[in-house]
Amino acid sequence: MTNPLYDMLLGARADSAAPLLHLAGDGVVTYAAMDASAARVAGLLRARGLGRGDRLAMQTAKSPEALALYLGCVRAGVIVLPLNTAYTPDEMAYFIGDASPKLVVVDPSAEAALGQPAREAGATILTLDAEGAGSLTEALADATPTDAPEPCSGDDLACLLYTSGTTGRSKGAMLSHDNLVSNARTLMACWRFTSDDVLLHALPIFHAHGLFVACNVAMAAGASMIWQPGFDAGAVIAALPRASVMMGVPTFYTRLLADEAFTREVAGHMRLFTSGSAPLLAETHDAFRARTGHAILERYGMTETGMNTSNPYDGDRRAGTVGRPLPGVELRVTDPETAAPLPEGETGMIEVRGPNVFKGYWQMPEKTAEELRADGWFITGDLGVVSADGYVTIVGRQKDLIITGGYNVYPREVEAVLDDQPGVSESAVIGLPHPDFGEGVVAVVVPEPGAAPDLDAIAGAVRSQLANYKRPKHYLLRDALPRNTMGKVQKNALRAEHAALFSGTPEDMAKAGG
Ligand code: AMP
Secondary structure, X not given: OOOHHHHHHOHHHOOOOOEEEEOOOOOEEEHHHHHHHHHHHHHHHHHOOOOOOOEEEEEOOOOHHHHHHHHHHHHHOOEEEEXXXXXXXXXXXXXXXXXXXXXXXXXXXXXXXXXXXXXXXXXXXXXXXXXXXXXXXHHHHOOOXXXXXXXXXXXXXXXXXXXXXXXXXXXXXXXEHHHHHHHHHHHHHHOOOOOOOEEEEOOOOOOHHHHHHHHHHHHHHOOEEEEOOOOOHHHHHHHHHHOOEEEEOHHHHHHHHOOOOOOOOOOOOOOEEEEOOOXXXXXXXXXXXXXXXXXXXXXXXXXXXXXXXXXXXXXXXXXXXXXXXXXXXXXXXXXXXXXXXXXXXXXXXXXXXXXXXXXXXXXXXXXXXXXXXXXXXXXXXXXXXXOOOOOEEEEEEHHHOEEEOOEEEOHHHHHHHHXXXXXXXXXXXXXXXXXXXXXXXXXXXXXXXXXXXXXXXXXXXXXXXXXXXXXXXXXXXXXXXXXXXXXXXXXXXXXXXXXXXXXOOHXXXXXXXX
């Protein structure tokens, strides 16, 4: 038996002096050095009694040492839980209780607050700070590296990746070696990664995008990464001339476009920009193309499945779509009520099946049964439509679907009209509790910098383009939409903030257009 994920990431290049990470300044971490670090981590884990199938939770800043910790877990057959650095101690206590890791690695500042939940779960805590220092690093100095990766089967779990949990408790998606290996190999081929590539890596590594799409694909190809601790437009612009590929969330691209130093020359040497984790506005796609000549390649995936669809490397990268299903991934659209497959061109629930689809939710058999069918189809929770030539368009999450007076309103359709109006930078359309209609459609509009959009004119444009029941009953202006670190608009936060909009006095209701 081998260790499928480790073999793909590092095993094949364990002795290679080729660069893996380019750090700030002239620092370089080679493949061989990273393999040695991972072997040391694996040795420490073994000495501390962690073996195949045990869990390790990590909530650490992005650093080469944090990457080595992930890779050391894979080498040791230990299931790793990468956790968002924004989680509070209370949230961390939930993850520690749920996953019962034997070891928890956190920033030194979080150690005291996590002492009790760790003790209750029988876990010890080690620390790692943003500079790579802490009790983990001290313990590693005395660790004996393991000679070889721990043998694992393709079905063994490599990772528990918690969903962002915008509705209810976060769930631990169980991802196997085969899930991660198959997806990385598929993306590497589709996006033509080779060992000559230099990936500009500015994403966080606690999320599938930065860890499994970016790091795993780059390492599977033997490519190197320009390793930046986070997204900073100036640092990205300075590094782009040395890179060949960049992966980003849509906000990376809007921020680059907002910077005059981001020119055609800066991007001239790049061969690929990809976008995902949230919808890329067609307007951003077009503006990026006009500025740089590059068509951003948009793809679609999620924690539970890795990547499902991608626009083509060669061929039409269609703005506003997420492209076609990846090789080996089946995708269908079903009726959310009856689960019957829908004919092409009809909007419904996106379901996917393939080697990328996870093994279920950790210790949640009922949730797993609700979302993962016995025949392997995963109900994504995303609503979408497939064109005659196979391109998938996502219209939103099912939980964001608005049902008003018995009619379905897909927020994306209304947002597209609003985004086209003069002075509008972007918008979010939400449903709020409404005494008559169940939910009332509400538009949250963000003006372009310095603009004051004419809401009456916007309402007029909406009237001319959309059926009555789809039209917002109320418009709210705000400077920015609330987003999480992956650039996703937090509609639940907007709904919570304005929950009482339609529940006031009759006078309030009249004002709210209800
Ligand atoms: P996560 O599990 O945090 O990766 O979030 C997955 C969700 O992000 C998906 O179910 C989609 O709702 C959304 N998502 C990912 N990529 C895209 C995309 N290219 N366009 C629209 N939504 C996306």
